[in-house]
Amino acid sequence: MLEPIHSPPFTKHPVKWAQINLFSNWFNSLVTLLVLYALVTYVPGILDWIFFSADWSGQTKADCSGEGACWVFIDARMNQFLYGFYPDDEQWRVNLAFILLLALVIPLFIEKVPRKGWLIAFLLIGYPIIATWLFQGNIFGLSQVDTEQWGGLMLTLVIATVGIIASLPIGIILALGRRSEMPIIRWICVTFIEVMRGIPLITILFMASVMLPLFMPEGVSFDKLVRAMIGITLFQSAYMAEVIRGGLQAIPKGQYEAADALGLNYFQKMFLVILPQALKLVIPGIVNTFIALFKDTSLILIIGLFELSGIMKAALNDPEWLGFATEGYLFAALIYWMFCFSMSRYSQHIEQKLNTGHR
């Protein structure tokens, strides 16, 4: 057996490491010093504002000294940021729905849990019905909470979850359709994708909220929230379709031929052989689309739905709390970032796990 040779130890020594990476030549040294200077000048002030001089407890504006951030504002409004105008007494329903979701999703990520297929089927069919009931109520003893009252982070998560879960399969169907050998199917998919990609999401949301009702027969009305969900989902599905098509094109012709030669039919070939490989290749692009979708939920503000950033904007206009825009937007940004960054990290984890050492 050969002894493994250790990597040269000096790369781990901090002084040597700095010499090699930060001060290797005069230009590198200059950049390092400039960055250090900027850090030393600004970071203490920022930290001081955010943490040390900040006011953390109290009820009103008067409790803030004004020397640092006024987190009292966030604290006082937290309930609205999380639930919008959802009645206080009914918020347990929202909590229950999300806890139930976590309880169902977490086992999916534990390797040993058997029968994941059933769990997924329940998540996709049973859970949405239960969640809708919990959120909206009106039957089986729960009082009705109109979607107008939903808001804040809860609304953001509802739209993003529906959008993410629906846009992937729709994107797959559109991508397959665009590569179909049947011209009619191909044309429909190409038209849909190109129209959706060619229009700004804001316009689509406007159309969904203003124009759609005009075309509906008298008396039929779609909930505004449902229309927004459909708009966002279809919009991102078009992008998803193009991401997935990129993956499909990267799969060598031999894979299709081997599947054909073995007698697999079109759907078996696509779902067992081609898509598992294609989707794996484009995980970064898929997650990119998910993240875009998550952040796009903030646009529903323009059709009068108050998700996290919408409700934040409304709160900042409250005369009792004028002047805390920085705190408000920083807080909203932090929440968005936490969710998006988690998605990004999780996708990296999946990529590593799926790496079976080929290609």
Add this chain to the structure above:
Amino acid sequence: MTKSHIKDEIEIELKNVNKWYDDFHVLRDINLQVRKGERIVICGPSGSGKSTMIRCLNRLEAHQEGDITIEGTPLTNDVRNIDAIRKDVGMVFQHFNLFPHLTVLDNCCLAPQWVKKQPRKEAEATAMKFLDRVKIPDQALKYPGQLSGGQQQRVAIARSLCMNPNIMLFDEPTSALDPEMIKEVLDVMVELADEGMTMLCVTHEMGFAKRVADRVIFMDAGEIIEENNPHDFFDNPQSERTQLFLSQILHN
């Protein structure tokens, strides 16, 4: 020329088959009959249409004129016929075309489970039997990317055999392999031939042709120029083009 392993039934019949890629006439009036158990080696210069011809036999390519009949089933646009034929015809490719996201065992079980609706246990047992036959049962749980080229090609052969085909098509199965791996693949093919499988094999491995072929077919420019038993084909080629081709490959 009556050998005991060749039965009377005709398994494959091509009648006046023609095919074009746009204006390019790639197969010209191909006529061929293959009996059950017969082993045929197809050779010819690059671009002569060898791959195209055997790929027409399981409809990876569609021919435009003439009739192809496999085990009595005519190969037409009828999807049911194509499905039926593909179940009975196995194919091995130059570049293996294993499914890289599946383990060796799953590669072998996929088609039996989904096309033949075999239960997993049964499919696994069959797969292990054939992996054993190609001498790599110990690699069953690895991914194709972790195997050598020769091992991958043997898996590809096992994967085809798992569907219990009556006919096997090989398209230059050893030409993407390093020399030291060619033999391990040819050995498997020789064994298969000895078991009485009907085989059509595009290859320039002349040793293999002499050892197992009942007939060698020489193609050039989309035509079958010459066919003969290997002995006469190599020692006494009739056409000039065959002679030229043989002299070229023997030089290399």
